[in-house]
Amino acid sequence: MSSVSFPEYEVAFGRPDSYYEKYERKNELSHATHYCPGCGHGTAHKMLAEAIDGLAIKDRTVLISPVGCSVFAYYYFDVGNVQAAHGRAPAVATAMKRSHPGSIVISYQGDGDLAAIGMAEIIHAANRGESITVIFINNGIYSMTGGQVAPTTLIGMKSMTTPHGRSVENEGYPLHICELLATLEAPVYIERVGLGDNKQIAQATKAVRKAIDNQVKGLGFSIVEILSPCPTIWKMNAVDSQHWVRDVMEKTFPLGVFCDKTKEAQPHAPHPAAPALTELPKILGIEDEPELEHATKPRKIDIDLHVRVAGFGGQGVLLLGEILAQAGLDAGLHVSWLPSYGPEMRSGTSNCHVRVSSESIDSPLVTLPDVLVAMNEPSLRKFDDSVRPGGWVLYNGDEFPADCYRPDVKVLALPFTKVAHEIGDARAANMVMLGALLEIAEDLPQDAIDQALRQLVKTPKWVELDTRALLRGRELFREKCAVEV
Amino acid sequence: MTTEQKNDRGKLVVNDSECKGCGLCVEACPVKCIGISDQLNHFGYKTAQYEGARCTGCGICFMVCPEPGALTVWRLVTHHEVVVA
Ligand SMILES: Cc1ncc(C[n+]2csc(CCOP(=O)(O)OP(=O)(O)O)c2C)c(N)n1
Ligand code: SF4
């Protein structure tokens, strides 16, 4: 009998759990990233994954991917993922963090993304002290788009758009993001690290973890800038570009801690979570309003109505159209309402396009109206020619101008403003005209109109007046146009 | 048989279907126990390969490597005594 001794090994470093086991983007890359060999994004991802694993936060982490080479980061991290428009990651991260205060939100961005198009977003997020973590990959160039100059490109460095090298005269100086942000009062932690050699990588790994840990502790805004190799655009091999970070890039972008209030910072009370959707009516003070029925009860109505309403601003042109559209919506129809007015709110002309249809609407523009509601003469003159043959013109005026007469169009011309004045308020002229219009669009059910009126007209006094105005408009239309219809 | 030879503290396993042959691990390894193979993988990369001895299990190559699962570093835990009849 003898005894044999053999060694037992266990995995000390292996694929972190916070990566997916399989990446769904492309079959041939289901276990490899899309990054070039030696790309700093890959190494930075590794640090991120190790930190997420180490802090055991995978199930509450949300990663905001940018636009740039790392646009597909969401294919690799088995966490919550959002991909933001170019430069907007800090704004998306803000929304995410505020609406989900318990989550750990990481904004991952390149230097084109963060320091060029997204400069405003990062400064304001930092200045608000959002409790997010930003991982900022500075490779001195727009890589994904083939190597255009970035705000961080070194002086003298060649790029597609600075073929003779970046010059101060043309492109200014490289932007020092950490130094800039460190002038703000709110940030808790700002550090620049590099991927230039083993020592730098060890420090970078620590910094990434710390920046995320700060958020776990509720401390506030943390950013780590990582000087990162891009062998492909820099046209170097992986090892040379790694050393270029250390030997060249670092001279322009010194490594170090630019702000660290981690020790003295007090944990932020999280922003209160956004209220539930069901609480909104109460918050907005509209809980007494009738339940919207919308398309839930589709009715069998065959309609394809094109209306143009025009008049002076302040005549209620837009409201008329809105009520018509809302009524269509409440009746389960397809609708569109397109207001069109100049910068004047209360004077000048305004008009709107309304469509109400049983079928889906191809365009909200009404170029050939079935009905033109012209609340004054200039509007009539402007749109009279556009009315579809066989259509209607409702005109607010004593007399229809003879030169606007068209044999192929039906007309109801009445002093609607005067009528409205007689029943209580001249400003209800739009509703008298809508009443007349509803006689033409006779398929629109009255209860949908009433409902729309209650939704859009705020005071009971006006609802009552408008209801009477609508009725008067219907009566007038029947009196005057009974023969034609 | 006795096992008098000293076991390495670490062991490196390269997954050559995930390695892109960038050479960063080769450069990073403090004891220089990683090389580049002559074989091409299915992507056409000459991949990293463990030279077979001297790994200390430090994990530096792992942190440098841009690919999530190309490298796995194993570390020596214990020696098992097995009684052989
Ligand atoms: C709004 C918008 N503008 C421009 C682009 C084109 N674009 C894509 S990536 C990119 C630059 C990315 O550079 P960087 O953030 O440094 O990331 P890298 O690719 O270097 O990792 C630009 C300008 C875009 N996608 N969207
Ligand atoms: S182009 Fe540069 S930044 Fe983009 S994946 Fe390749 S090495 Fe990375």
Ligand code: SF4
């Ligand atoms: S660092 Fe990773 S990808 Fe690069 S050669 Fe080594 S194992 Fe391969």
Ligand code: SF4
């Ligand atoms: S773990 Fe350390 S010693 Fe072992 S191969 Fe990697 S770098 Fe070399």
